[in-house]
Amino acid sequence: MIEVNKLSKEFKNIKAVMEISFSVNKGEIVGLLGENGAGKTTTLRMLATMLEPTTGTAFINGLNVVKDGQKVRESIGILFGGEVGLYDRLTALENITYFAELNGMNKEQIQNRIIELSDLLDMKEYINKRVGKFSRGMKQKVAIARAIVHDPSIMLLDEPTAGLDVTASRIVQKFIKKCKEDNKAIIFSSHSMNEVEKLCDRIVIIHKGGIVEQGSIKYLKTKYKNDNMEEIFMNLVGDNIEK
Ligand SMILES: Nc1ncnc2c1ncn2[C@@H]1O[C@H](COP(=O)(O)OP(=O)(O)O)[C@@H](O)[C@H]1O
Ligand SMILES: [Mg+2]
Secondary structure, eight states, X not given: OEEEEEEEEEETTEEEEEEXXXXXXXXXXXXXXXOTTSSHHHHHHHHTTSSOOSEEEEEETTEETTTTHHHHHHHEEEEESSSOOOOTTSBHHHHHHHHHHHTTOOHHHHHHHHHHHHHHTTOGGGTTSBGGGOOXXXXXXXXXXXXXXXXXXXXXXXXXXXXXXXHHHHHHHHHHHHHHXXXXXXXXXXXXXXXXHHHOSEEEEEETTEEEEEEEHHHHHHHXXXXXXXXXXXXXXXXXXXX
């Protein structure tokens, strides 16, 4: 599970993330919802050990993200939106294998796992082709396979559907649901309340680096006496409201 405790990050004079605290249990999808610049990526990068927090702590399966970096990395799967960072000159299989080797898997484990994943994600037709000419959706599948090849128990997903068409987005959403079925703890960031509402058990709303609200959809609807989550979100982060 994931435990975030008063985590903060400052870049020179920018307070990107300010004392945020939340937790994610096994089998749970928590949505990190916020507008551009709210601090979603910075938060996920700290949890992924890619960025050191200025203050505060975070634990992944009881491991400290600052002190136990390598062990943390072995237990997390990362899927960040935008450019997914595959090697164009390598095949899908080679891309996934490379990452699996970095995670200490042996040849037999890798081979079995890739057969399983290529089946699961329906990639058999192009698993041995170079990814350079792949469509965005195909690349996203390879990135998904790479993210879960080592069967991590924690998934960190930063706007994984950004820039994808409807079909490719559905693939990612289906994948997220599968992760939940497999009892992983999942954080999924998005700027779209619609998407978050569809997938998440709980929502953490961040604005200008701080948490402005968190809870289940049912809790939020009851609290704000409003069935429209989009409206609740806009009322919380809209420019007309001083925080
Ligand atoms: N490496 C960096 N150096 C300086 N400022 C940064 C850096 N990364 C992010 N920021 C700033 O931190 C804030 C939060 O950014 P980010 O976490 O990327 O937000 P989000 O992912 O929610 O759009 C923004 O104001 C952004 O400009
Ligand atoms: Mg971002």
